[in-house]
Each structure stands twice: as structure tokens, then as C-alpha cells.
Amino acid sequence: MTSKQECVIIGIAGASASGKSLIARTIYNELRRDLGTDQIEVINEDAYYKDQTHLTMEERVKTNYDHPSALDHRLLCDHLKQLKRGESVEVPTYSYTEHTRLAETVTVTPKKVIILEGILLLTEPELRAQMNASIFMDTPLDICFIRRLSRDVEERGRSMESVIEQYQRTVRPMFLQFIDPSKQHADIIVPRGGKNRIAIDILKAKIRQLLHTD
Numbered sequence: 446m447t448s449k450q451e452c453v454i455i456g457i458a459g460a461s462a463s464g465k466s467l468i469a470r471t472i473y474n475e476l477r478r479d480l481g482t483d484q485i486e487v488i489n490e491d492a493y494y495k496d497q498t499h500l501t502m503e504e505r506v507k508t509n510y511d512h513p514s515a516l517d518h519r520l521l522c523d524h525l526k527q528l529k530r531g532e533s534v535e536v537p538t539y540s541y542t543e544h545t546r547l548a549e550t551v552t553v554t555p556k557k558v559i560i561l562e563g564i565l566l567l568t569e570p571e572l573r574a575q576m577n578a579s580i581f582m583d584t585p586l587d588i589c590f591i592r593r594l595s596r597d598v599e600e601r602g603r604s605m606e607s608v609i610e611q612y613q614r615t616v617r618p619m620f621l622q623f624i625d626p627s628k629q630h631a632d633i634i635v636p637r638g639g640k641n642r643i644a645i646d647i648l649k650a651k652i653r654q655l656l657h658t659d
């Protein structure tokens with residue numbers, strides 16, 4: 446018997462371009478229909494990349510964005526605790542093209558369901574402690590690389606050369622050092638990516654069970 450939760454937090458981790466956003470968005474869209482549009486939110490760990498406005502663009506591109514120290518996990522954890530207490534939070538907005546935070550924030554009000562998604566979420570014990578369930582997207586790394594290459598060129602204003610250089614310098618080594626070992630902390634490991642229909646249905650059923658709405 447699961448006890449009823451006022452705020453269910455689901456963490457989705459995995460390599461860059463493993464399908465975290467896609468699965469989070471799919472669950473969000475499908476559960477919104479049942480729970481109501483204002484009862485579910487997706488929070489992206491990327492919004493919590495540290496502010497780099499004090500650095501030049503030349504310096505910003507050298508940052509290791511795949512190391513836990515690039516992210517303000519303290520602020521993210523505080524925001525999750527505030528949402529659980531029924532308080533609204535101001536989530537930062539981040540620009541991948543400017544490689545820094547923007548001046549605007551987004552107000553997030555307390556919700557029944559928060560879906561958190563991000564590469565390094567499961568590396569941090571305090572963040573894991575806030576989650577009711579955690580998922581690791583176990584998509585093969587070569588598939589992730591191909592998807593990242595086309596996504597970053599099409600959507601994040603990057604050149605093919607810069608994506609390849611960054612992949613070899615930080616993305617792959619940090620995946621092996623931090624992200625892949627964090628898989629051990631996941632409750633569910635999802636193979637093949639963001640379109641795994643059975644995984645989506647299992648996660649929706651678990652969220653409903655935690656909310657006791659089924």
C-alpha cells in the first residue's frame with residue numbers, strides 16, 4: 446500500500462540526447478489530460494546551469510557542462526523542497542547559445558506532479574532524496590551522439606565541428622565518469638529511448654498510484 450503524496454517528484458536521468466526530454470514531455474502531455482493542466486510540471490536540470498555572465502564568450506565555451514560543478518544543484522534542491530511545502534519558485538532560464546542564464550525567470554507554482562529531467566540528477570544524494578521514483582534512460586551512446594549532433598546543430602546554434610570537439614573533450618568522458626555510474630541509483634532503467642511505450646505506461650501508472658487517483 447503506497448501512501449498518498451501531495452507532490453510526486455519523478456527524476457529522469459541519462460546521457461545527453463538519450464530521450465529524457467521526449468519521455469518527460471510525453472508523460473506530461475498524457476497526464477495533463479487526466480490530472481488537469483495546472484497539476485503537472487516539467488523542470489529541466491539545464492535551467493540550473495550556473496550563471497556565466499561575468500565570463501567572456503571565449504571563456505564560456507571552455508566550461509565543462511557535463512561535470513556536476515557546472516550546475517547549481519543546491520538551488521534546484523531548495524526549489525524542490527519549497528514546491529513540496531506549497532511555495533512557488535522562480536526557475537532560472539538558460540541560453541545554450543549564450544552559454545549563460547538569462548535575466549528572466551519562470552514562476553512555477555506547486556503541482557501534484559513534478560517531472561525532473563537532466564543528465565546529472567542521480568549523481569547528487571540530496572536530489573535523489575527528493576524523488577519518489579527515478580528513471581535512467583539507457584540509450585546506446587552512439588545513438589545519443591548522432592541525435593545530439595543533429596539536435597545541437599538544428600536547435601542550439603552549434604557547428605558540427607564544435608559538437609564533435611565538445612563530445613570528445615567533456616561529454617563522453619563525463620558520461621563515463623559520472624552519468625553512467627549513477628544508473629545504479631535508478632529505480633527503473635529504460636532501454637531504447639524516449640518512445641518506449643511500455644516504459645511510458647508503467648511510469649504513468651506509478652504516478653497515478655502515488656497520487657491514489659486510479
Ligand SMILES: Nc1ncnc2c1ncn2[C@@H]1O[C@H](COP(=O)(O)OP(=O)(O)O)[C@@H](O)[C@H]1O
Pocket residue numbers: 459460461462463464465466467468592593596637638639640641
Ligand atoms: N526513440 C527515439 N527515436 C527517434 N528520435 C528520438 C528518440 N528519442 C529521442 N529522439 C530525438 O533525439 C533528440 C534528443 O532527444 P531528447 O529527448 O531531446 O534528449 P535529452 O533530453 O535526453 O537530451 C531529439 O531530437 C528527439 O526528438
Ligand SMILES: O=c1ccn([C@@H]2O[C@H](COP(=O)(O)O)[C@@H](O)[C@H]2O)c(=O)[nH]1
Pocket residue numbers: 460461462465491494510511540541543544545563564616
Ligand atoms: O551552455 C551549455 C550548457 C549545456 N550544454 C550541454 O547540454 C547537455 C545537457 O543537455 P541535454 O538536453 O541533456 O542534452 C550537456 O551534455 C552539455 O554538454 C552545452 O553544450 N552548453
